[in-house]
Amino acid sequence: MGTGTVNRRRRTHASGQSLTHRNVIMADQQLGFIGVGVMGRPMARRLLEQGHSLVIYDKDQRALDELGALGARVAGSVREVADTADIIFTSLPSPAIFKAVALGDDGIVDGCAVRILVDLSTVGSRAEQEVAAGLAAKGIETVDAPVSGGAAGAKKGTLALMIAGKPAVVEQVRPLFEVFGKVFIVGEQPGQGQxxxxxxxxxxxxxxxxxxxxxxxxxxxxxxxxxxxxxxxxxxxxxxxxxxxxxxxxxxxxxxxxxxxxxxxxxxxxxxxxxxxxxxxxxxxxxxxxxxxxxxxxxxxxxxxxxxxxxxxxxxxx
Structure with a gap:
C-alpha cells in the first residue's frame, strides 16, 4: 500500500495537469483485473500494452497464461487481487457471480489494498447497487462502468463506456477508461450506467x-x-x-x-x-x-x- 499512497499524493498534485501527464503518473500503479474472458481479456491486454502493472484472476487458465506471458501477475484468488491492487476492474458474466466476487467470502470486500472497484460488467442496476452498498460499508468506492462495442471494440480501444459514480472517484480512474474507448458520464449513482x-x-x-x-x-x-x-x-x-x-x-x-x-x-x-x-x-x-x-x-x-x-x-x- 505504500506505493499506492505515493501515487495518490502525486495524482492530487497533478490534478490540474495534462491528461498525458496523468497517464504517466498512473502507469506505475498496481491495478487488478478479475474476469479476463471475451471482453475482459482484450481490455486487460490494452492496460498491459500501455505499461500498467496488472494482477489478474480468472477460472480460465488459458486466459491467465496468455496475459501472464505479456507481463501480468497471475493471482491464485480474488482475495489475492484485492490484497494487492488498490484499483480493481471486474468483467464478469452474471449478477450472481459479480456479487459473489465482490461480497462473498474472501471477496473484494475483504481485501486490504483495494480502495476502488470499477465494474465493467453488464449485471443490472440492482446488483450494482447491492455491491456498492456492501463495499461502501468497508470504505471501498465503486464506479459503475459497463461497456458497449463488443470484443472487436475492446481489442481496438473503441468501446463506449457508460460511467456512473462520484465525480471525484471517476476523475481518479478516467485516464484508465480512455485506454478502452470513449467515456460518457451518465450519472453519479451506482446502477445508472447499468x-x-x-x-x-x-x-x-x-x-x-x-x-x-x-x-x-x-x-x-x-x-x-x-x-x-x-x-x-x-x-x-x-x-x-x-x-x-x-x-x-x-x-x-x-x-x-x-x-x-x-x-x-x-x-x-x-x-x-x-x-x-x-x-x-x-x-x-x-x-x-x-x-x-x-x-x-x-x-x-x-x-x-x-x-x-x-x-x-x-x-x-x-
Missing part, C-alpha cells in the same frame, strides 16, 4: 432479431442478400444490424461477432425486468426476449448471436 447499457443492448439485439426475420423473408422471396442490405442501408430501415453485423458477420458466413446467445438472453432479460420495475410495460421487449430464449434453448446458448439468422431460417423452411 440501466443505460441494458437499454442499449435491448435496442441492439431487438434490431438484430427483426433484421434476421426480414433478411430470411427477403431471401426466401428471391431477393439477393447483398442488394437487399445495400438498399436497406440507403433507406429508412437501416440499423446497427444492417450496417455492421450483417455485412461483417452474416453475409460472409463467418457468424463470429463474439457475443454468445446466452449473454443476449441474460442482458435482454435484465433489461425487461428493469424497465418493468420502472412501470414500462415492454410489449416488444418481452417478444424479443422470448425469441432469443427459444433460439438459445433450441440450438445452444454458446453459439454466436449472429447465428440467430440460421435459427430463423430453420423455422422458415420447415
Amino acid at each position: 440501466l443505460l447499457k441494458l437499454l442499449n443492448n435491448m435496442l441492439s439485439t431487438t434490431a438484430f432479431a427483426i433484421t434476421s426475420e426480414a433478411f430470411v423473408a427477403g431471401v426466401k422471396g428471391g431477393l439477393d442478400p447483398e442488394v437487399m442490405m445495400s438498399v436497406i442501408n440507403a433507406g429508412s430501415g437501416k440499423n446497427g444490424a444492417t450496417l455492421d453485423k450483417f455485412p461483417k458477420h452474416v453475409l460472409p458466413g463467418t457468424y463470429d461477432f463474439g457475443f454468445p446467445l446466452s449473454s443476449v438472453c441474460k442482458d435482454v432479460g435484465l433489461a425487461v425486468e428493469e424497465c418493468q420495475a420502472l412501470g414500462v410495460p415492454m410489449w416488444l421487449g418481452n417478444a424479443a426476449r422470448q425469441l432469443w430464449n427459444v433460439a438459445a434453448q433450441q440450438d445452444g446458448g454458446e453459439r454466436d448471436l449472429t447465428e440467430l439468422v440460421r435459427t430463423v431460417q430453420g423455422w422458415s423452411y420447415r
